[in-house]
Amino acid sequence: MSDRQARGVERQIQEAEARGEFKNLPGAGKPLPGIGQPLHEDWWLRQQTTRENIGLDALPPALKLSREVELLPETLDRLKDEAAVREALDELNARIKKALIGPIDGPPLRFGLLDTEAALQAWRERRA
DSSP: OOHHHHHHHHHHHHHHHHHTTTTTOTTTTSOOTTTTSOOOTTHHHHHHHHHTTOOGGGSOHHHHHHHHHHTHHHHHHTOOSHHHHHHHHHHHHHHHHHHHHSOOSSSOOSOOOOOHHHHHHHHHHHHO
16 A cells, blocks of 8 residues: 555544544444454354354354354253263264265364264263
């Protein structure tokens, strides 16, 4: 950007400020979200889905699986017994295996099959 362009942009910002266009913006006076927290690889997608209230069903399959794995402890904690937890893990692993073997929409998966026994043990510990 040239000096002339930079001055023009700065002038436009100052004029908009004088007109009050930057007053009462959403989030004014609040810290920026995520400051001090590590950014996920897909931070921009998470931000957009939250902002536009897009559910998991709207995501490409690879990103949907990634999000399901991230939310797995919460999902499993809603289940009543070990059989239901094992069934949910087996079903998720079947979908992960399918995604690992064949072509899938979206970015490649960055994880493999879940350790069912470890997930069950963690579920038991959270219930105790």
